[in-house]
Amino acid sequence: MGRLADRVAIVTGAAAGIGRAIARRFAAEGAAVLAVDRNAEGLEATVAGITGEGGRTRELVEDVGEPGAADRIAAACLEAFGRIDVLVNNAGIGGSHEVLETSEEEWARMLHVNLTSVFRLSRRVLAEMRRQGGGRIVNTASVFGTTAFPGAASYSAAKAGVIALTRSMAVDYAPAGVTVNAIAPGLILTDMTRARLVGDPRYRALMLEATPLGRPGTPEDVAGAALFLASLAGGSSRRARLEGAFSALHSRGQELVERLWSGLRAIDGVSVYGPPPSERRTPTVSFTVRDVSSDDVARALAEQAVFVSNGDFYATTVVTRLGHAADGVVRAGCACYTTLDEVERLLDGVREVASSPRPPRP
Numbered sequence: 001m002g003r004l005a006d007r008v009a010i011v012t013g014a015a016a017g018i019g020r021a022i023a024r025r026f027a028a029e030g031a032a033v034l035a036v037d038r039n040a041e042g043l044e045a046t047v048a049g050i051t052g053e054g055g056r057t058r059e060l061v062e063d064v065g066e067p068g069a070a071d072r073i074a075a076a077c078l079e080a081f082g083r084i085d086v087l088v089n090n091a092g093i094g095g096s097h098e099v100l101e102t103s104e105e106e107w108a109r110m111l112h113v114n115l116t117s118v119f120r121l122s123r124r125v126l127a128e129m130r131r132q133g134g135g136r137i138v139n140t141a142s143v144f145g146t147t148a149f150p151g152a153a154s155y156s157a158a159k160a161g162v163i164a165l166t167r168s169m170a171v172d173y174a175p176a177g178v179t180v181n182a183i184a185p186g187l188i189l190t191d192m193t194r195a196r197l198v199g200d201p202r203y204r205a206l207m208l209e210a211t212p213l214g215r216p217g218t219p220e221d222v223a224g225a226a227l228f229l230a231s232l233a234g235g236s237s238r239r240a241r242l243e244g245a246f247s248a249l250h251s252r253g254q255e256l257v258e259r260l261w262s263g264l265r266a267i268d269g270v271s272v273y274g275p276p277p278s279e280r281r282t283p284t285v286s287f288t289v290r291d292v293s294s295d296d297v298a299r300a301l302a303e304q305a306v307f308v309s310n311g312d313f314y315a316t317t318v319v320t321r322l323g324h325a326a327d328g329v330v331r332a333g334c335a336c337y338t339t340l341d342e343v344e345r346l347l348d349g350v351r352e353v354a355s356s357p358r359p360p361r362p
């Protein structure tokens, strides 16, 4: 007897990635699944997979962002299976940017697909669940909803909205027997992330280095969390954080800047100012190289250029340029994307500058 035997579930974004894995896992656990996606071809493959494994499923080609989509999805589920026990709001898009590069169109589309559609479908399905005496809603949020990461303003805002909406609905509908939860995955290998993971070796190396398991999460990992939340027996509401690389990256940023600080202090001719980065509000390192101007240091280190001049690396800025200031002090901080190799290369660069013969002073 499966953990979702006799339950009826709607899964959006079921044509690929996480949504497909959830639909398959739910069906394997005995649920009848309405698989929803705007991608007809992918949806067919999902449904064929489930049917091939003996599962019960129907497909509905629908764009969750379209007006009336929520009504059509709920109606299709009721018509096919007669009730709705579980809703997984998983359809979503990526591809956002930092604020200065975010158009009105991108902002509107991102919030529409990743947040408003969750509100609309939940509203429609909650009415049904309340009538039935209970249900389970699981929303796919993201660690981006709680943690700043570079170049993802509209996506992060939408996912933060999903988390807040999840909390509100959880509180409002617990008395009606509906649990509402969100999963906040970190890096999961799907179509959304594959291009960058495969096409950007540095990003891939960094992510893998920062992931204790040495691999990105899989859609099946997330499906396991979704199954747990969908099959909760009591009235519990939780947010499962599957952060993996992301939390590790953030604590590692601190580690890297500490390494830079101690490495610089060990170089003859380099003066490092102030307390260790851990004791500073902004974790940067300020230093000078004896008898060499900060311009010369900056020029000499331009090749190793991986540092921010004045940014808070926990915020969203990654400036890939060594900064130097008019006061003659070089300021460096580790950005989230910086690797240990790059810190060591930078230290090599400083060593070289500090030990090279000084140009004659005018």
Ligand SMILES: NC(=O)c1ccc[n+]([C@@H]2O[C@H](COP(=O)([O-])OP(=O)(O)OC[C@H]3O[C@@H](n4cnc5c(N)ncnc54)[C@H](O)[C@@H]3O)[C@@H](O)[C@H]2O)c1
Binding pocket: 012, 013, 014, 015, 016, 017, 018, 019, 036, 037, 038, 039, 042, 062, 063, 064, 065, 090, 091, 092, 093, 094, 113, 140, 141, 142, 143, 184, 185, 186, 187, 188, 189, 190, 191, 192, 193
């Ligand atoms: N992959 C990750 O690292 C990761 C991390 C955190 C959160 N997420 C979230 O997980 C969810 C699933 O993402 P994924 O990684 O499986 O991506 P994916 O691109 O592999 O799959 C997303 C699916 O959603 C569908 N979809 C997109 N917009 C839609 C719309 N308007 N109407 C109907 N269907 C639509 C797509 O056609 C696709 O089948 C998304 O909400 C995403 O934001 C992904």
